[in-house]
Amino acid sequence: MTPHSDSGKLEQVVSQFLLKSLHIILDSRIPSILPCERTCDSRVRKSDKWFNLVLGDRPAALDNLNFWHRNLMDPMIIDIILVQQRTPVSSVNNVLSGSSGRTATETVIERWFVQFESPPRVTASQPGEGCAASYKKTYKKSIIFLRSLYLQTRLLPAYRIFRQLSSSSQSLNFDIIYKVSSFSEPFSRAEEEMMKEYRFVPIEAFPGRLHVSVTYRPQLSDFNLQSLTTMLPKIISDYVGSPATDPLRYFPSSYKGDRAISFPSEVMHAPTSVPSQRPHSWTSGFHKPVVNRHLAGSPPVHCTSQMSYDSPSPPLERIQNHRRPLHQRALLYDECQLSPPFSLSVSPSTPTYLRNSDSPRQTRASCETAPVTIPSSMTSRNARYISPNFSDPSKLSLPPLSPRSTRLDHSSNESLSGMRLIKKSEASRAGDLGSVGQKVLKDSRDDSGRFSGPLSSSDSPRVGFSRSSSKLSFQDDIDDCDFSCPFDADDVDSPDSRISQNFDGKRNLESTSIGRKSQDAAVGVLVHMLRTAPPLHQDSSCFSCRSLRAEVDNDGIATTASGFFVPRRTSDALEELRSYREMKDLLLSKSGTQVLTREPS
Amino acid sequence: MNCEVCQLKELEVEHFEIREVLRCILHTIVFHRALGLVRPKVIDLELFDITYVQCGDGELEKKIDEKIEQFISWVEKHPNKKSQVCISFYEVKNKHPSWFTNKTERLYWEQWYINLNVSQQQKVHSGKSHPSKIVVDPGDSLEERSARRAALETSLREVLFQIIKFVNEKKDHVPPISDGVVYFPYEVTIPSSSDSAFGMDMIKRMLQTGGHPTMLS
Numbered sequence: 001m002t003p004h005s006d007s008g009k010l011e012q013v014v015s016q017f018l019l020k021s022l023h024i025i026l027d028s029r030i031p032s033i034l035p036c037e038r039t040c041d042s043r044v045r046k047s048d049k050w051f052n053l054v055l056g057d058r059p060a061a062l063d064n065l066n067f068w069h070r071n072l073m074d075p076m077i078i079d080i081i082l083v084q085q086r087t088p089v090s091s092v093n094n095v096l097s098g099s100s101g102r103t104a105t106e107t108v109i110e111r112w113f114v115q116f117e118s119p120p121r122v123t124a125s126q127p128g129e130g131c132a133a134s135y136k137k138t139y140k141k142s143i144i145f146l147r148s149l150y151l152q153t154r155l156l157p158a159y160r161i162f163r164q165l166s167s168s169s170q171s172l173n174f175d176i177i178y179k180v181s182s183f184s185e186p187f188s189r190a191e192e193e194m195m196k197e198y199r200f201v202p203i204e205a206f207p208g209r210l211h212v213s214v215t216y217r218p219q220l221s222d223f224n225l226q227s228l229t230t231m232l233p234k235i236i237s238d239y240v241g242s243p244a245t246d247p248l249r250y251f252p253s254s255y256k257g258d259r260a261i262s263f264p265s266e267v268m269h270a271p272t273s274v275p276s277q278r279p280h281s282w283t284s285g286f287h288k289p290v291v292n293r294h295l296a297g298s299p300p301v302h303c304t305s306q307m308s309y310d311s312p313s314p315p316l317e318r319i320q321n322h323r324r325p326l327h328q329r330a331l332l333y334d335e336c337q338l339s340p341p342f343s344l345s346v347s348p349s350t351p352t353y354l355r356n357s358d359s360p361r362q363t364r365a366s367c368e369t370a371p372v373t374i375p376s377s378m379t380s381r382n383a384r385y386i387s388p389n390f391s392d393p394s395k396l397s398l399p400p401l402s403p404r405s406t407r408l409d410h411s412s413n414e415s416l417s418g419m420r421l422i423k424k425s426e427a428s429r430a431g432d433l434g435s436v437g438q439k440v441l442k443d444s445r446d447d448s449g450r451f452s453g454p455l456s457s458s459d460s461p462r463v464g465f466s467r468s469s470s471k472l473s474f475q476d477d478i479d480d481c482d483f484s485c486p487f488d489a490d491d492v493d494s495p496d497s498r499i500s501q502n503f504d505g506k507r508n509l510e511s512t513s514i515g516r517k518s519q520d521a522a523v524g525v526l527v528h529m530l531r532t533a534p535p536l537h538q539d540s541s542c543f544s545c546r547s548l549r550a551e552v553d554n555d556g557i558a559t560t561a562s563g564f565f566v567p568r569r570t571s572d573a574l575e576e577l578r579s580y581r582e583m584k585d586l587l588l589s590k591s592g593t594q595v596l597t598r599e600p601s
Numbered sequence: 602m603n604c605e606v607c608q609l610k611e612l613e614v615e616h617f618e619i620r621e622v623l624r625c626i627l628h629t630i631v632f633h634r635a636l637g638l639v640r641p642k643v644i645d646l647e648l649f650d651i652t653y654v655q656c657g658d659g660e661l662e663k664k665i666d667e668k669i670e671q672f673i674s675w676v677e678k679h680p681n682k683k684s685q686v687c688i689s690f691y692e693v694k695n696k697h698p699s700w701f702t703n704k705t706e707r708l709y710w711e712q713w714y715i716n717l718n719v720s721q722q723q724k725v726h727s728g729k730s731h732p733s734k735i736v737v738d739p740g741d742s743l744e745e746r747s748a749r750r751a752a753l754e755t756s757l758r759e760v761l762f763q764i765i766k767f768v769n770e771k772k773d774h775v776p777p778i779s780d781g782v783v784y785f786p787y788e789v790t791i792p793s794s795s796d797s798a799f800g801m802d803m804i805k806r807m808l809q810t811g812g813h814p815t816m817l818s
């Protein structure tokens with residue numbers, strides 16, 4: 001077992017660990033995450049086999065994680081947010097008319113922090129005894145840990161609220177939404193005082209460790225969580241509603257499929273205590289779920305994914321259709337990976353793992369979950385997402401929909417701000433220090449100091465995080481399906497900007513220009529691009545180094561957002577590859593690091 | 602391989618609470634030690650506002666319930682005693698048979714002691730009472746009972762956190778798990794009916810820990 005294949009496996013274990021943790025947490029917090037037909041399903045999916053914990057279908061929301069959490073070194077921060085609807089005691093008409101008399105407050109009641117930390121420099125030359133098959137130990141310890149996480153989520157106070165939401169047939173004046181990101185605003189002092197922290201013992205994952213902690217509100221009784229019994233239902237015989245007042249409502253008979261339903265910003269008008277700037281994250285839910293739910297009797301508006309289980313919710317249909325290919329592709333990625341589990345037997349031989357003998361399509365069919373519906377603000381903001389500068393604070397951020405590759409891709413560049421249009425050189429591997437044409441996205445530095453910039457993985461060990469590629473020995477058993485999975489048009493730049501070097505200020509201009517594009521047009525272009533993107537080979541890993549980060553334009557919005565929407569050609573890719581190789585060589589010559597070069601397959 | 606021992610916080614339980622409390626704790630421990638493929642099953646306690654997780658295995662549930670019933674019978678015969686339920690995990694080692702030793706030997710690598718102080722207010726209950734039947738002891742005021750119940754709930758929650766902490770702190774001693782095997786071999790030991798001094802049990806367990814063949818079933 002070579003160190004590199006070990007590190008690739010560790011990489012995969014860590015990645016799956018993140019997914020599993022997220023799955024466990026969301027399953028126990030977000031009622032809308034749960035697919036309808038899961039309860040009696042005795043199938044064991046591939047995702048279930050990871051860590052020997054059967055959880056059922058992965059929520060489609062987890063696909064997002066693959067999209068944006070590209071850098072395993074970035075923390076995964078999951079905020080569980082209690083949304084409380086406060087309706088003034090006024091006439092029901094007020095509510096029906098969609099007046100802004102309603103307010104919703106959001107409170108973060110739990111914050112989960114999951115991070116893989118690794119020492120800065122672990123060279124390939126020092127595998128050491130501890131490294132040999134250490135991923136097996138990590139895997140075993142992760143199994144135990146995830147068991148305890150599963151229990152812990154059921155013991156914390158927020159679970160009660162989840163149960164209340166799940167089981168209540170009445171309309172409630174509250175809801176739970178979530179936000180996943182690699183960055184979060186720190187709590188205010190007042191909030192901190194009301195919260196407790198629990199830190200799990202770090203899990204050894206040589207050469208690093210997995211840290212998991214949760215900050216939570218121990219008392220939730222001061223939230224007035226109740227059913228909406230104060231509002232007397234008023235029967236309006238001819239009420240139909242309209243998209244203007246109820247944009248997410250399903251209109252069964254009157255909906256014209258091609259009606260352009262926009263998701264105006266008024267949907268998100270409710271003032272919140274949680275910053276709407278979520279550059280590297282996605283979130284669920286809306287801010288005015290409860291009233292709609294109560295009044296219309298329609299499928300709960302807030303449960304975006306839940307709506308998808310009903311007959312296609314027309315306002316979201318367009319989004320869902322667009323979403324589906326991504327979802328499926330992400331699934332392909334996920335399922336085509338080295339299957340769990342690694343054998344935990346004592347045998348030092350290569351652990352057995354299931355070969356992915358299923359065709360990708362079959363896999364997809366078996367594992368597909370209802371697509372997550374993208375909150376309106378997110379879809380309309382694709383174009384704007386690039387900027388972590390919070391130039392548009394009223395809107396939520398959207399993680400990039402099309403990563404370059406849905407493989408575990410450690411390019412640190414892809415970690416944060418969603419629009420990581422990372423190009424990975426074929427030749428770059430774990431050891432490369434930030435080489436290869438990273439579209440370094442300037443990461444917003446959060447005040448909490450939990451900054452994990454795109455280059456945070458620059459320190460990632462050469463051993464640890466080599467980009468999984470078909471060249472790694474242990475992946476020989478994996479079908480090449482993953483090469484066709486990724487929608488490769490993620491990190492698209494116009495060729496000019498790409499070659500003109502990532503570190504100049506051009507990006508700023510381009511990103512600005514993107515900002516001016518219409519939101520719908522941006523979505524359309526994105527979808528078109530995704531559909532027409534030619535498959536590209538998996539690039540090897542590339543890591544940025546901190547020094548490289550320092551060179552990065554600090555103003556920058558990274559990635560040429562315009563590039564995001566431009567379909568790539570093979571020649572572009574090859575050209576890019578050449579430029580990255582040059583850059584890589586240059587950087588490596590400076591750093592004096594030995595690099596393994598691999599030829600693209 | 603050393604044997605890790607975890608002494609759980611003592612719980613003051615009433616007779617009718619034993620079943621739920623023991624089920625909760627035993628299943629939680631086993632769930633953390635069932636490292637094969639498991640479909641977790643979430644169970645809400647009836648007496649407490651606590652949810653715990655089982656392995657979702659009917660066989661396991663049955664075995665644990667049997668042991669709990671045995672324990673309850675013992676408690677009825679030995680009232681007002683502090684008692685322990687011990688769940689041990691072991692590896693089976695094959696030894697060449699000799700005339701005084703068994704063929705196989707159990708090497709205990711982990712032991713959990715559930716410490717219970719069954720309180721006095723027990724009435725005569727049949728040990729074979731239906732598992733789901735909850736009998737409320739009369740005699741205490743409502744406030745006292747609910748205060749005690751609340752305290753027990755808090756303590757039970759602490760015990761569960763204690764389990765979580767222990768399983769996360771100590772992982773190195775856990776043996777590798779074989780493919781296809783869900784559970785490590787385990788045994789649940791209750792105080793023996795033949796003696797009323799659980800000190801004797803302690804000695805026996807210490808002997809077991811040392812690798813001697815177990816004397817208890």
